Amino acid sequence: MPALSVNSLFKSYGGVHAVSDVSFEVARGDVFALLGPNGAGKTTTIEILEGFHKRDGGDVRVLGVDPGERHNQRWLRTRIGVVLQEMAVESFFSVRQVLERNAGFYPSPRRVGEVIELVGLCDKTDVKVKKLSGGQQRRLDIGLGIIGNPKLLFLDEPTTGLDPAARRMTWDLIRTLSDQGTTVMLSSHYMDEVEALAQHVVVLAKGQIAASGTPWSLGGREFGKVVISFTLPEGVAIADLPVQTSRCAGGKVEVDTDCEIEVLARLTNWSMESHHSISGLSVMRQTLEDVYLKLTHDAEQRAEPVVA
Amino acid sequence: MKTIEAIEAETKSVAKDLRLVLHQVKYEQMAFWVNKTGAIFTLGFSVLFLVLLGATNGSQTISSLHNITNNQFYVPGFAAYGVMSACFTMLAINLVTRRETGLLKRLRLSPLPAWALLAAIYISTAIVAVSQVAVILIIGRIGYGVQFPSNWLALALVLIVGIACFTAMGVAISSVIPNQETAGPVTSIAFFLLLFLSGLWFPIAPTSGLATFSKFFPVYHLLQAMAAPFQLQPGVSAWAWGDLGIIGIWGVGCGLIALRRFRWSPRRG
Structure with missing residues (x-):
């Protein structure tokens, strides 16, 4: 029970x-x-x-x-x-x-x-x-x-x-x-x-x-989008990178993806082969807060106050 | 899984319930005496008024009341004041404060049954009221030579009816007061106005317009009923049945309001 x-x-x-x-x-x-x-x-x-x-x-x-x-x-x-x-x-x-x-x-x-x-x-x-x-x-x-x-x-x-x-x-x-x-x-x-x-x-x-x-699977969180970010190596243009970037500000590049393994493989291979060292690399799965805000926001959009 | 019979057997034990009530009475009493402002406001004020008024004009006589002294007039009056301030003013403020701070709700969700909590509050209030009356009688006797009531049984009945009625009034008014901030002013103003009009500070002629108005409210009748057991005036009965009857009607009416309107949880902002 x-x-x-x-x-x-x-x-x-x-x-x-x-x-x-x-x-x-x-x-x-x-x-x-x-x-x-x-x-x-x-x-x-x-x-x-x-x-x-x-x-x-x-x-x-x-x-x-x-x-x-x-x-x-x-x-x-x-x-x-x-x-x-x-x-x-x-x-x-x-x-x-x-x-x-x-x-x-x-x-x-x-x-x-x-x-x-x-x-x-x-x-x-x-x-x-x-x-x-x-x-x-x-x-x-x-x-x-x-x-x-x-x-x-x-x-x-x-x-x-x-x-x-x-x-x-x-x-x-x-x-x-x-x-x-x-x-x-x-x-x-x-x-x-x-x-x-x-x-x-x-x-x-x-x-x-x-x-x-x-908490770790809420809203498809274990599969959802991740953000990969790193500092743009010196002397490298955005166009030279082997991946499609989503944002770039102040030398910090962000890639939104849902196949993080592939993006990471391309990035690391490129880094090794071209001898451009990548610093500040991080992989961020969306936080529970992101999921929560999205879920509650969607619910607000869907349901206006229901009158019984 | 528990059967309903098992649940009932467990909850129905009179001795256990009585112990629970006494347990809560102990803490109600502690709360009252630890909170010095409250204790001073109830106990202290009635004593202070009696001492001050007695010192000012206590030994003068009142010709309209068969030449009894002012002190003889004040002692039952402030005994009644003690009952009313404990059961009405203090209790109402106490209940509103506890309700609005969530204390009542919290107790409601504990295993202490609602009736046991209310019984404990009632008993505790009655203890405060009776101890007030005792203090006033003793001060009157020692300080001003005012005799004890000649009929103790009649006094006991007045106390039982008076405490029941004014407690019901206190609970009833607490249920219509919206928040802590207004609890003190609302109850005190209502209380002092009625005390004034009902002739606590000075005797009012029973046939005057003021008396006719005051007679509608229980304050006037408690003052009268409290004086009766002292039998200060010749030919007056110690048993003020008419006054007790009106007090009783107010008690029942306010009791019904209290039952209908009582709230456990704070008003949400």
Whole structure:
């Protein structure tokens, strides 16, 4: 049984489809990412899975039960952890106090000390929440998400607004949790985050699935166009090169191609034979960000807001 | 996969639920006392007003109220003030702040059931209200020689009804206040205006136009009901049934609004 399964999910607000025909499955122990621009339906989807919103249509199973059913909610809430997009921790309590308070809600919580260690706040145990930095507060927020020892953890844009160091610490924490067997459902609009953490990704745009797959294969990325670039050797004109160039600016030449092996072979052979050394050679596959921007842009073009 | 019966068996355990409520009450109380501004605004103000007014003109008598002293008039008045500020003003501001900062939503998604959270908030508010009344009565007795109520049972009933009604009002008004910034001003202005019109600072003649207006609102009736158990005037019953009835009607009405309108999540910008 998968940790999560969503089948043809629909939800609209005031006649506008927030989520429309979304289906996916998350295997136990996976890190799964929902990617999409603001307003794409990520939070709506997550909050339906958490049982916070009712859906209009489709079938949803979280740890095998329907989160829309009232009698399942309490059972479910002892087994899931939730970190909301808005950070929400009482500011006048100490780190230990908030964690102890929330630990009391669960039948078999993690030890408070263990959570403090996991989120790296050992030296802040008795410090008031309001005295913590933004990154530290966010880590405490995640600590509250895992205090109940959840089988499934929802993280809605966990690193938005964090500095790079705090983001990396949060990534490490998510990896640790994943290694310990927690299934993680993540939403983000950072491509590097998804690439670093997730095994599966669904790109949402305008409430619909624009693409899904592994981060490295998304949108045909493993086959798609690459950019080969290098510095134009001295005394060589563009026309002398053995390949068709796409751009040339400031002595830097770029070749767009989808048969990179052939282009590289021609270039390197030419370089060896004509004794023109090529410097600054790089081969760049399109980044996940390129793919993502293209996918979401295409979806925007296709779908004007749908009125139910 | 869990069966529905198993899920229900796991969730239905009264003792466990009560422990959960008490656990949350503990943290509600901690939150109240740790947040000094809130504690000062509720506890401190009623005491401060009583002390200041008592020092100014406390021993003068009020001829329209059978020559009771001002202090005898103020003590039940500020006991009522304590109940109202804890249950109405404080609670409303507290709920709006917690809702708009996402704290309520977060709690909603924890295993703490909604009813348990609301029960804990209610119990915690009642603790603050009752401790306020106790402080006022003790200061009145020691500082100004105002006797304790002659009918404690009647006082207990006033507290039960008053706390229930004003808590319901606090929750109801919190559900219509849009954001944190307006929570303080809206509740305080509404509250102080009604206090003024209902005769907390000076007695108002029961037959005046002002009294007719004030009698529509529960503030006037709580002031009256709180004074009754002291039995300061001859022939007045300790049980102010009429006042309690009107307070009760307001409580039920506001309770219904609260149930219908209560929101867990912040308004999105």
